[in-house]
Amino acid sequence: MESKYIPEPYKIKMVEPITLLPKEERAERIKEAGYNTFLLRSKDVFIDLLTDSGTNAMSHYQWAGLMLGDEAYAGSENWIHLEETVKDLFGFKYVVPTHQGRGAENLISLILIKPGMHIPGNMYFTTTRAHMELQGGIFVDVIRDEAHEPERDDIPFKGDVDLEKYEALIKKVGPEKIPYICVAVTVNMAGGQPVSMANLKAVYEMSQKYGIPVIFDATRCVENAYFIKKREPGYENKTITEIIREMFSYSDGCTMSGKKDGIVNMGGFLAVNDEDLYRQASGLVVVYEGMPSYGGMTGRDMEAFARGLREAMDYDYIRHRVEQVRYLGDNMSSLGIPIVKPVGGHAVFIDARTFLPNIPQNEFPALALAAAIYEQSGIRTMERGIISAGRDKEGKDYYPKLELVRLTVPRRVYTRSHLDYVVDSVKDVFEKADNIKGLEWVYEPPVLRFFTGRFKPL
Numbered sequence: 001m002e003s004k005y006i007p008e009p010y011k012i013k014m015v016e017p018i019t020l021l022p023k024e025e026r027a028e029r030i031k032e033a034g035y036n037t038f039l040l041r042s043k044d045v046f047i048d049l050l051t052d053s054g055t056n057a058m059s060h061y062q063w064a065g066l067m068l069g070d071e072a073y074a075g076s077e078n079w080i081h082l083e084e085t086v087k088d089l090f091g092f093k094y095v096v097p098t099h100q101g102r103g104a105e106n107l108i109s110l111i112l113i114k115p116g117m118h119i120p121g122n123m124y125f126t127t128t129r130a131h132m133e134l135q136g137g138i139f140v141d142v143i144r145d146e147a148h149e150p151e152r153d154d155i156p157f158k159g160d161v162d163l164e165k166y167e168a169l170i171k172k173v174g175p176e177k178i179p180y181i182c183v184a185v186t187v188n189m190a191g192g193q194p195v196s197m198a199n200l201k202a203v204y205e206m207s208q209k210y211g212i213p214v215i216f217d218a219t220r221c222v223e224n225a226y227f228i229k230k231r232e233p234g235y236e237n238k239t240i241t242e243i244i245r246e247m248f249s250y251s252d253g254c255t256m257s258g259k260k261d262g263i264v265n266m267g268g269f270l271a272v273n274d275e276d277l278y279r280q281a282s283g284l285v286v287v288y289e290g291m292p293s294y295g296g297m298t299g300r301d302m303e304a305f306a307r308g309l310r311e312a313m314d315y316d317y318i319r320h321r322v323e324q325v326r327y328l329g330d331n332m333s334s335l336g337i338p339i340v341k342p343v344g345g346h347a348v349f350i351d352a353r354t355f356l357p358n359i360p361q362n363e364f365p366a367l368a369l370a371a372a373i374y375e376q377s378g379i380r381t382m383e384r385g386i387i388s389a390g391r392d393k394e395g396k397d398y399y400p401k402l403e404l405v406r407l408t409v410p411r412r413v414y415t416r417s418h419l420d421y422v423v424d425s426v427k428d429v430f431e432k433a434d435n436i437k438g439l440e441w442v443y444e445p446p447v448l449r450f451f452t453g454r455f456k457p458l
Ligand SMILES: *Cc1c(COP(=O)(O)O)cnc(C)c1O
Pocket: 053, 100, 101, 102, 103, 125, 127, 128, 184, 186, 187, 188, 217, 219, 220, 256, 257, 258, 259, 260, 267, 268
């Protein structure tokens, strides 16, 4: 098995202590949290794999940039730096800053979506779909079928758009009812699966034929570029920067969360080529985020973000990041733990249905497993299954095919020994899986229920 570990391409200059609570206390803490790992206190967590969103470790160069924050209300130097960086790296004409990714999703949804419109995408993402639905839009999944099959590991680009599904939708509802197609690179909810350059190009060509704009969810685009370099013939000798440039040439705009591949703790942007769209977004950003020269970020945030985006394009950085995730996945898989394959860019996803075959989906196997992993080891993970999927307009639960527990690796934060502890701990839970019980609701919030919902064991 190929489980070679690439040494961390960084050394540690500042530490943040973490502690493992005694077992009885962990059981108490998860009970207090209503068995929802989102409601645990961070100080009670030993290794935090809840998310890689905003949990990145910044470099010394980024921290130095914070001291250069120009906190002017308008025309901050740091904004000019960020704007120039985004234009240069991604090739867009206009950039609108937002406090994080969902701020950009809100703007694009407000401008382009009218009630009853259909928005195709390669699998939904929670906040993206929530914003579409708030505007009366209907999300339509056009990802290739295999993305829904966690065991299929023979497909290098499981995130690809199924062009037949996409064209069938266009023919069914008409292109005028499709404000844009949202293409996520990589696909978070499918397990961080990448999209190939060939597919991005084909989607763009089809969209142009019907006059439909292509908007990328660029949140994890550097991870996607790494997979293209590794897996797609013809790209092995291209730099990450060159691949990113080509990817985005097949789009009309993007939303981005800097909290992921921007390697910062907060930030985001919307970038577009259309001047009218830019003007509308600049008008709305004032209402929802802040001036078009800061959009909810401080000057120092924007400086760190501009620097982080450049660092993210470094091959040694992104190779270690993605290979670290693969190391975690390969080692769990070799112990027989069922995971989504091939391992994606940011996280290892445990297939909770196979892990806990006796717990039906309406008893929340993925959340029950996440709670058990915390109790066993102090490791915090996240449910990505029926609870995250929410309810449709009629109030019926979505029953997603995938019922997963996500172990997300923050960028530049943990070392190999942390990952080895994670593998050992999940193995211990796997050996005692029969003891895990399903859960039921105690409190169900109306939107994005996974964040604050509370549960008890059956
Ligand atoms: C995190 C994420 C978002 C939302 O970004 P926030 O900064 O959390 O608002 C959108 N799309 C994808 C694919 C993400 O991973």
